[in-house]
Amino acid sequence: MASDLNVVALTGRLTRDSELKYANIGMAIARFTLAVNRKIKDANGQWVDEASFFDCSMFGKSAEGVNQYLLKGTHVAINAELRQEHWEKDGQKQSKVTLVVSQLTLLGGSQNNQNNAQNQRTGQQTGKYSPTPQERSTEPPVSNGVEEFDESQIPF
Structure with a gap:
């Protein structure tokens, strides 16, 4: 059992x-x-x-x-x-x-530490992190409770 x-x-x-x-x-x-x-x-x-x-x-x-x-x-x-x-x-x-x-x-x-690190990478000295144009154009997938996936990825 x-x-x-x-x-x-x-x-x-x-x-x-x-x-x-x-x-x-x-x-x-x-x-x-x-x-x-x-x-x-x-x-x-x-x-x-x-x-x-x-x-x-x-x-x-x-x-x-x-x-x-x-x-x-x-x-x-x-x-x-x-x-x-x-x-x-x-x-x-x-x-x-x-x-x-x-x-x-x-x-x-912490979130603040990560924002500070991101600001340094983008050259911003103060304020909140602003996403790059590529990041802004990326939308999360639609979530209706069922995830879409490629069936060819299943190993069996």
Whole structure:
């Protein structure tokens, strides 16, 4: 009999600095929220970002080692599993689904640091990054829930 699969892989940006706490047994727990964007067309046909937010936890030595780098705006990739937490508040049962991170990769600095680096590449000293004409002409693919792909790329 096959076992169930509980795997999540995401890339996104931290919405706040990571918070490091220690459990009664001394285990480190780093908690942060990850914002993941996707492009959608609004009612006017304009491309807009739609964000989803995920509460994440990381445990042990990994949490201690990476916590100092988990700052607001930092771009990361995570591998995690879904875990449902349960508690009671004012006599009402509560629950939420969180991501327990098993692997984290730093993809770059904060959004501000990346904008500064892009500004230097384009010769701009101050202000926000302005895309080149080639970047402006590139529209994201239409997302109707089904991705289009070349069937010749399937290996079987």
